[in-house]
Amino acid sequence: xxxxxxxxxxxxxxxxxxxxxxxxxxxxxxxxxxxxxxxxxxxxxxxxxxxxxxxxxxxxxxxxxxxxxxxxxxxxxxxxxxxxxxxxxxxxxxxxxxxxxxxxxxxxxxxxxxxxxxxxxxxxxxxxxxxxxxxxxxxxxxxxxxxxxxxxxxxxxxxxxxxxxxxxxxxxxxxxxxxxxxxxxxxxxxxxxxxxxxx
Amino acid sequence: xxxxxxxxxxxxxxxxxxxxxxxxxxxxxxxxxxxxxxxxxxxxxxxxxxxxxxxxxxxxxxxxxxxxxxxxxxxxxxxxxxxxxxxxxxxxxxxxxxxxxxxxxxxxxxxxxxxxxxxxxxxxxxxxxxxxxxxxxxxxxxxxxxxxxxxxxxxxxxxxxxxxxxxxxxxxxxxxxxxxxxxxxxxxxxxxxxxxxxxxxxxxxxxxxxxxxxxxxxxxxxxxxxxxxxxxxxxxxxxxxxxxxxxxxxxxxxxxxxxxxxxxxxxxxxxxxxxxxxxxxxxxxxxxxxxxxxxxxxxxxxxxxxxxxxxxxxxxxxxxxxxxxxxxxxxxxxxxxxxx
Numbered sequence: 001x002x003x004x005x006x007x008x009x010x011x012x013x014x015x016x017x018x019x020x021x022x023x024x025x026x027x028x029x030x031x032x033x034x035x036x037x038x039x040x041x042x043x044x045x046x047x048x049x050x051x052x053x054x055x056x057x058x059x060x061x062x063x064x065x066x067x068x069x070x071x072x073x074x075x076x077x078x079x080x081x082x083x084x085x086x087x088x089x090x091x092x093x094x095x096x097x098x099x100x101x102x103x104x105x106x107x108x109x110x111x112x113x114x115x116x117x118x119x120x121x122x123x124x125x126x127x128x129x130x131x132x133x134x135x136x137x138x139x140x141x142x143x144x145x146x147x148x149x150x151x152x153x154x155x156x157x158x159x160x161x162x163x164x165x166x167x168x169x170x171x172x173x174x175x176x177x178x179x180x181x182x183x184x185x186x187x188x189x190x191x192x193x194x195x196x197x198x199x
Numbered sequence: 200x201x202x203x204x205x206x207x208x209x210x211x212x213x214x215x216x217x218x219x220x221x222x223x224x225x226x227x228x229x230x231x232x233x234x235x236x237x238x239x240x241x242x243x244x245x246x247x248x249x250x251x252x253x254x255x256x257x258x259x260x261x262x263x264x265x266x267x268x269x270x271x272x273x274x275x276x277x278x279x280x281x282x283x284x285x286x287x288x289x290x291x292x293x294x295x296x297x298x299x300x301x302x303x304x305x306x307x308x309x310x311x312x313x314x315x316x317x318x319x320x321x322x323x324x325x326x327x328x329x330x331x332x333x334x335x336x337x338x339x340x341x342x343x344x345x346x347x348x349x350x351x352x353x354x355x356x357x358x359x360x361x362x363x364x365x366x367x368x369x370x371x372x373x374x375x376x377x378x379x380x381x382x383x384x385x386x387x388x389x390x391x392x393x394x395x396x397x398x399x400x401x402x403x404x405x406x407x408x409x410x411x412x413x414x415x416x417x418x419x420x421x422x423x424x425x426x427x428x429x430x431x432x433x434x435x436x437x438x439x440x441x442x443x444x445x446x447x448x449x450x451x452x453x454x455x456x457x458x459x460x461x462x463x464x465x466x467x468x469x470x471x472x473x474x475x476x477x478x479x480x481x482x483x484x485x486x487x488x489x490x491x492x493x494x495x496x497x498x499x500x501x502x503x504x505x506x507x508x509x510x511x512x513x514x515x516x517x518x519x520x521x522x523x524x525x526x527x528x529x530x531x532x533x534x535x536x537x538x539x
Contacts, residue, residue, distance in 0.1 A: 058449055089452045140456045147463045154470045161477050168484045175491035182498035189505035193512070 002026075003094075003132055004066060004081040006124050007046040008102050010111065011053065011077040018050040018077060020116040022102065024124035025081075042081060050077040058092055071095040075111070076102065090138035094131050098124065210269070210300065215262055222255040259315050260339050263308060267346045270304045273297060274353050281361040294361065301354060308347055316340050 005025035009018040025042055027035045045063060053059045053072040061068045069091040070079045078095040101123055131137045135145055277297045280290050319336050512518075 092449055144460055151467060158474055165481050168481050172484055172488045175488045179491045179495040182495040186498045186502040189502040193505045193509045
């Protein structure tokens with residue numbers, strides 16, 4: 001359940017390559033010498049996929065062991081590199097959030113970008129680490145997970161309530177026996193007391 | 200006046216038209232004559248015009264009745280066509296034409312009936328007629344109206360039957376052809392695309408099948424992760440055709456997740472109500488236990504008081520003295536008895 005990279009690109013019209021606006025990648029689990037080549041690979045594949053995603057469309061491409069998810073909204077394209085286990089829906093909701101955040105923070109300035117911007121965007125790096133767990137990105141997943149936990153807790157509660165019920169049943173039997181016995185005791189005592197003549 | 204059997208696309212009303220023209224001519228002639236001789240010869244013209252008007256009314260009523268019966272015949276044919284619903288042999292166009300024809304006829308019959316009623320009213324105003332004639336004409340008009348209403352109702356039933364059948368066709372088609380496209384199932388909007396789809400699908404199945412097979416083969420490598428970088432461009436091209444299903448898949452998965460969440464919440468509510476029921480039942484049990492213990496306490500206290508009294512009674516000396524006295528007396532008696 002890993003995100004390897006997140007990219008925001010400006011999807012130019014068909015002929016030119018998309019322009020990278022922000023890039024965040026997590027290559028820590030590769031060896032030191034492979035890191036730069038992995039970064040290049042991410043850039044290249046991101047550009048290709050973004051150029052082939054039509055506007056207002058979502059797309060998922062399988063590439064070696066990564067799934068590349070792309071979401072193009074009116075020319076602003078977000079691309080994510082995730083592994084196979086990452087749920088598709090969380091991926092797209094994450095891309096949605098990234099695009100919204102980008103538009104909020106940068107407005108429309110990205111439309112005039114002509115070359116790859118090299119400044120890192122801290123939000124993207126934060127998002128990369130925060131959303132390694134798909135539940136963070138997808139609220140539905142989080143809600144589902146919490147509901148499942150609640151259900152488990154409730155099942156345990158019901159089991160304990162059943163045990164309590166059994167104990168209460170045994171208690172009620174014992175207490176009824178006790179009341180019977182005490183009643184016999186009382187009658188006996190009264191009998192010996194009422195009979196006047198003592199031998 | 201007989202309509203042609205089979206798929207007739209029009210109805211021959213020329214004879215009706217001629218009949219109406221004749222009646223109009225006949226009614227215009229006495230009306231013109233009455234206008235020319237306004238009040239003098241009005242009386243004399245009246246019976247003739249009355250008779251002419253009456254016969255015109257009768258002719259019109261007869262024409263309308265005939266038209267209604269023909270319309271109902273057409274309607275029964277339409278009902279048969281709508282009922283005969285197999286998925287492949289769909290007589291859509293004929294049904295549509297027949298529906299349009301019947302609708303037209305019904306509207307024209309409606310207007311003719313209104314005209315007839317107007318004519319009758321104008322006749323009633325023009326001349327003095329017997330009461331029987333009035334009731335007769337009123338009855339005739341009402342009867343025609345009822346028949347037209349029945350025909351309209353049948354027409355509506357047939358139309359609803361037709362829409363239901365279309366819906367069933369659509370469901371069956373979706374189930375068996377497993378098409379990724381999700382078109383709207385409005386049957387009346389779809390009728391033309393339906394008619395043209397068999398024609399269009401003939402040249403189109405090959406790219407379609409190839410794209411669907413490529414999309415299905417797409418899913419398999421995706422699950423196993425075996426695609427290489429060189430087919431990447433090929434995949435991107437194929438995904439153009441796969442775009443709409445993916446969009447739907449995304450939405451569908453979201454919808455499914457929401458359904459899951461909703462069902463989970465329902466289960467949770469069930470569990471809570473069960474919990475509440477169990478706890479309330481156990482509350483009753485606890486109250487019973489409490490009562491039992493109180494009874495026990497009361498019994499034991501009573502018993503203890505009894506025993507205390509008994510102890511007192513045993514340890515007190517009163518009875519003892521009486522008993523000793525009696526024993527002494529008894530000994531004295533025995534002693535005296537035996538000695539004396």
